[in-house]
Amino acid sequence: MSEIAPVADATARARLLDAVRFDARGLVPVVAQQHDTGEVLMLAWMNRAALAETLATGRVTYYSRSRDALWRKGETSGQVQRLVDLRLDCDGDALLALVDQQGVACHTGRRSCFSWALREGAVRSVAEPLVDPKTLYDR
Amino acid sequence: MSEIAPVADATARARLLDAVRFDARGLVPVVAQQHDTGEVLMLAWMNRAALAETLATGRVTYYSRSRDALWRKGETSGQVQRLVDLRLDCDGDALLALVDQQGVACHTGRRSCFSWALREGAVRSVAEPLVDPKTLYDR
Numbered sequence: 001m002s003e004i005a006p007v008a009d010a011t012a013r014a015r016l017l018d019a020v021r022f023d024a025r026g027l028v029p030v031v032a033q034q035h036d037t038g039e040v041l042m043l044a045w046m047n048r049a050a051l052a053e054t055l056a057t058g059r060v061t062y063y064s065r066s067r068d069a070l071w072r073k074g075e076t077s078g079q080v081q082r083l084v085d086l087r088l089d090c091d092g093d094a095l096l097a098l099v100d101q102q103g104v105a106c107h108t109g110r111r112s113c114f115s116w117a118l119r120e121g122a123v124r125s126v127a128e129p130l131v132d133p134k135t136l137y138d139r
Numbered sequence: 140m141s142e143i144a145p146v147a148d149a150t151a152r153a154r155l156l157d158a159v160r161f162d163a164r165g166l167v168p169v170v171a172q173q174h175d176t177g178e179v180l181m182l183a184w185m186n187r188a189a190l191a192e193t194l195a196t197g198r199v200t201y202y203s204r205s206r207d208a209l210w211r212k213g214e215t216s217g218q219v220q221r222l223v224d225l226r227l228d229c230d231g232d233a234l235l236a237l238v239d240q241q242g243v244a245c246h247t248g249r250r251s252c253f254s255w256a257l258r259e260g261a262v263r264s265v266a267e268p269l270v271d272p273k274t275l276y277d278r
Contacts, residue, residue: 012260019255019262031170031179038177040170043233087253088262090245094182096253106229114170114226114235116158121151123158123227 006058006083013055016086017048021093027063028095032105035084035098041105042113044071046095058083060099077136079103109133145197145222152194155225156187160232166202167234171244174223174237180244181252183210185234197222199238216275218242248272 007013022028026048032041044062046054050070053061060081064071074080080102087096106113109129117126146152161167165187171180183201185193189209192200199220203210213219219241226235245252248268256265 007257009260012257015260015262016257029168029182031182033179040172040179040235043168043170043228085256087265088255089182089252090247090249090254092255094252096179108229110229113228113233115229116227116231117224118146118151118155121148121154123154126226 007055013052016055016088017052019088019092020048020051020095021091022048023093027065028093030062030095030097032060032081032097032099032101034101036100039112040114041081041099041101041111044073051095054083054097055086060097074102077103077107079105079136081105104130104136107133107136109136146194152191155194155227156191158227158231159187159190159234160230161187162232166204167232169201169234169236171199171220171236171238171240173240175239178251179253180220180238180240180250183212190234193222193236194225199236213241216242216246218244218275220244243269243275246272246275248275 020028027045029043030046031043034041047063050061050063060073060083062071062073081099083097084100085098104111109131110127111130115125115127116123159167166184168182169185170182173180186202189200189202199212199222201210201212220238223239224237243250248270249266250269254264254266255262
């Protein structure tokens, strides 16, 4: 796996941006996967500005639908995602970000946001928090 | 990892369905990951009916936005996904399906749909087709 980020070449960044098919809201879903372990950490959204910033800085920036603003992952919590590589799918309407996740990805203190599943007939947490979420945001 | 699927208990299926936050269109994004290798295969969508069928049958069924119909993965191509486990994320608005992918996931004949990336300044395929896509659909 080659480390592409940050992408210094503005022309290359523009080519990638133009290959993405953003939806009617101007968004594209992004799957974040830890580049070496393969763990799927989270699914979030980017608009064109978030993707452009991610490519230019090598730090993953999403678009927060609830806050209607760029969301620089880890800006508040310190749980930064460094971009290692970025994959487009076959029709360009979904992205896979291979990242190096600092600490935990989930606001609950769990490593991955995908930590709930059906167990013994009920939806239960299948991974314990690694850190107290209060320590992520009370800084 | 426990094999949960198919889920025989209708009450358990209903609990899982009720824990999912479908969007305004009634859809939820689903990341499909090969359960043993960790490879991210594709991102697609489910509505409530697709998820209910997936849980009841143990074979992954998506919702095709272009065809506005249930999409039983592999029905045409034979490239079936058997459900091994299903994870919900922390706010219930994204799913991670751990699957056993028969053959390739991508309609281009590639193992994963996420097979394009920036290389030498251009968006290029980073994985070759394992099968001729014609053989997937000319059956």
